[in-house]
Amino acid sequence: MSEAQFTHWLSVTDATLTFVGGDFNDSIPLSRRAAQITTVTYCTKRVGNTCGGECTVYKGGAACVDTSKIQCLAANKNVGFCDKKGCDGNCRTLSACGTFLEDGFCYAAETQSIVVSTL
Numbered sequence: 839m840s841e842a843q844f845t846h847w848l849s850v851t852d853a854t855l856t857f858v859g860g861d862f863n864d865s866i867p868l869s870r871r872a873a874q875i876t877t878v879t880y881c882t883k884r885v886g887n888t889c890g891g892e893c894t895v896y897k898g899g900a901a902c903v904d905t906s907k908i909q910c911l912a913a914n915k916n917v918g919f920c921d922k923k924g925c926d927g928n929c930r931t932l933s934a935c936g937t938f939l940e941d942g943f944c945y946a947a948e949t950q951s952i953v954v955s956t957l
Contacts, residue, residue, distance in 0.1 A: 840942075841914060844877060847941045853881055853890040857897070874899050876954045880911040880946075889943035896954070903952040911952065912943040918953030919944075925951045 848855070875897060883891025889910035896903050902925035911919060913932055920929040927950070930936075935944035 841877075843942055844879070844912070844914060847879075847912075851890060851893070853893040856892070856894045858894060876913060876915045876917065878903065878911060878913040878917055878952055878954060879943075880905055880908045880949070880952065881943075882907050882909060884909040884939065884945060884947075887939045889939050889941070896952075898954070901954045903954060905949055905951060908949050909945065909947050910939055910943045911946050911949065912941065913954075915955075917955070919946050919949045920951045920953065921948050923950045925953045929953065 876899070878896045879893055880896075881889045881891050881893035883889070889912070891909070894905070904923050911917075911932070916931055916933045918925070918929045918931050921927040932944055935946070937945035939945055
């Protein structure tokens with residue numbers, strides 16, 4: 839999902855949003871180290887091909903982000919998602935998503951953690 843797609847999704851979603859990490863009001867998209875920043879959105883509900891419900895938006899650098907009860911996710915870079923906390927267990931990458939949904943989201947039921955990398 840590109841930054842433009844993410845901004846559009848934010849403007850039209852009826853999801854309840856929680857923001858975690860960096861400054862989401864940064865009006866300078868090409869700020870220092872911007873290439874190392876990843877934005878990941880993960881949500882609790884999937885209805886048909888739409889992702890929503892309660893969504894958390896993580897913006898930051900490399901991290902293992904523990905989640906719970908998510909159904910779908912999207913990111914502006916390739917991330918990994920795993921079926922155990924601590925970025926352990928069976929992990930897949932967003933680029934190899936088995937079921938893509940609208941707006942660049944991936945169906946990711948059973949995800950317990952997300953691997954965010956600066957690569």
